[in-house]
Amino acid sequence: MFDSLKKKFSRTSEKLEEELVEEAKNEDNIEEETGGRFSFFSFGRKKEEKEEEEEENLLPEAEEEESEKEKKSRFWSRSKDDDDEDVEEEAEEEAPEEEVEEEPEKEEKKSRFWSRNKDKEEDKEEVEEEKKSRFWNRTKAESADGEATGGMFSFVREKTIQEKHVEDILFELEMELLQGDVAMEVATEVVENVKENLVGKKIKRSNDITEYTFYALKDAVAEIIDIPGPSMTEMLEEKAAKGEPLVVMFVGINGTGKTTTIGKLANYYLKKGYTPVIAASDTFRAGAIEQVTYHADNVGVKIIKHKKGSDPAAVAFDAVEHARAQGKELVLIDTAGRMQTNTNLMDEMKKIKRVSKPDLVIFVGDAITGNDATEQARKFNEAIDIDGVILTKADADSKGGASLSIGYVIKKPILFLGVGQGYDDIMEYDADWMLDQLFSQDEEAVDET
The missing domain is CATH 1.20.120.140 (SRP54, nucleotide-binding domain)
Known part of the structure; x- marks a missing residue:
């Protein structure tokens, strides 16, 4: 990403x-x-977190190292004392001449054995000291980071x-x-x-x-x-506390994943304990009504729909009234996908907004289209004053142009990101998370060639 x-x-x-x-x-x-x-990306981790982590790793190791050294010291000391007593006893027993000659060889082997272990201990101490040096001094090699x-x-x-x-x-x-x-x-x-x-x-x-x-x-x-703006979840909580449904209207052009996003959001809030209802206000195409019905059935929510060619504003109005009557907390209004330059259809969308009085108007754009998504959002914002943005296919967006630009250009926040094809593949937008994605420490994601 x-x-x-x-x-x-x-x-x-x-x-x-x-x-x-x-x-x-x-x-x-x-x-x-x-x-x-x-x-470049080695500076991604917060300094405080890095210091705490390194201190936790280094200090216990140092204490453990001292404990191990002390144990080994006592062990070698006891072993050496036992060896000295054995040597004295063997000398008193008048050992054969060839055995006496072998004794220096044994002592030499032991000397080499102790020397090797001592060298290992010194090498281990040097490694530990080098680790500590890397922690306190940035000039040392630090391949792990x-x-x-x-x-x-x-x-x-x-x-x-x-x-x-x-x-x-x-x-x-x-x-x-x-x-x-x-x-x-x-x-x-x-x-x-x-x-x-x-x-x-x-x-x-x-x-x-x-x-x-x-x-x-x-x-x-x-x-x-980081563009300040309304949180859909917080608004839903506030409206539910008042016994009123949150009404959300979705706009955008065909092919951006608007209808699928509505299905994802219905599933998202259903799992949070709310009861959504979907309004099939794209009455220009019979296929559009079938598509949104398919998603509503899959996630298990009620859909309000009229026959093809019906007044889209009437469908939205009926959905809002249904939610109020049934005590449902969320109304999701699907609208016809249209180009931002189509004046007649934009006027029809304004009518839906007047009749349904949505709390949020959300533009749904395709992150992969980059500047096109930004320009579409600008036009929709000028025509009907949108409140926020949902970007689909963010997981497949290698450039990041739309994600970086769209909120700043129209001065409206990104509310959700679509990050896959499943109904669970949607996440609430978080500026800190986005920043981490853009400045990730995962260097495998950055091809230096």
Whole structure:
């Protein structure tokens, strides 16, 4: 998921590091240090969590090591004392000459045995000390946490990231974001924020460049994807507490998975203990009524439908009245898929909204379509003022353009993500989760080639 964006972010970090290291070499202001440079995604884990985890791992090991050493020391001491007593007894018994000659060989074997064990103990201590050194000093190799290939450099004289260092690199990032279906205003905002966060930073080591770039990009993206807005679940809880149904109207073009999403949401809230009802307000196609009926039957919820060609607004109205009469908490209104440029059909949708008075109007878009989904959401928002977005096929979205752009462009939140084909494959949107996906430590997801 979002592999394309991950690659772009990682390349930005690498190029900035190359730029500054090359300049430092020309200035004779660089020296190589032991250890390797850190990869871009090795900074994904929170520092506090990492320190706590490392301390928990290291401290018990150190105590256990001391205990083991003490046990071995007592064991070897007892063994040595026993051996010394045996040697004295054998000397008193006037052993044969050949046996006396073998005694130095035995002592030499024991000496080698103790020496080998002592060497092992020293080697083990060195390994433990190296582990601790890696914890306290970033310059040591740390392959378990994503060390990248290549040497790590330090600057003899501290360097400052200047605008000239990032200008070309960030221009290239902006172009790559646009090619990845990120909206123009979003790409520009990300680049400007990264520039503001990087310029003026003082660096001592090449790993600092990677770390600063990671957090500059992460902060910039965090501001883009976290759009405040209503939570459908919270609104449902509030309405249910008042004895009223939450009415939700779904809009979007054909083929985005709108009807399937309605089935998923009915299943989602049914499992939470609510009783949904579905309104088949796409009366323009008989196939649409059959399709939404199929999903309603599969998840086990009531569907309100009229015959093909009926007034869509009347179907929505009847569903709302049914929910009120039967004490059902949620009304999900399916509408005809239509292009955002079809004025007549958009007017019909406005009528459904006037009659059913929905609490939420949700645009359903296909994440894979990228900028098309963003533009569709913009048009629907201008026509009927949507309240939020659901993106389908997010699990198959390698570019991430729509997920990054759509909420920021229309200033409305993403409410759910479709992450598969099954009825359970839907999740409430969480900006922190999205940020983790975009800046994942899973380096296998980032092809360096």
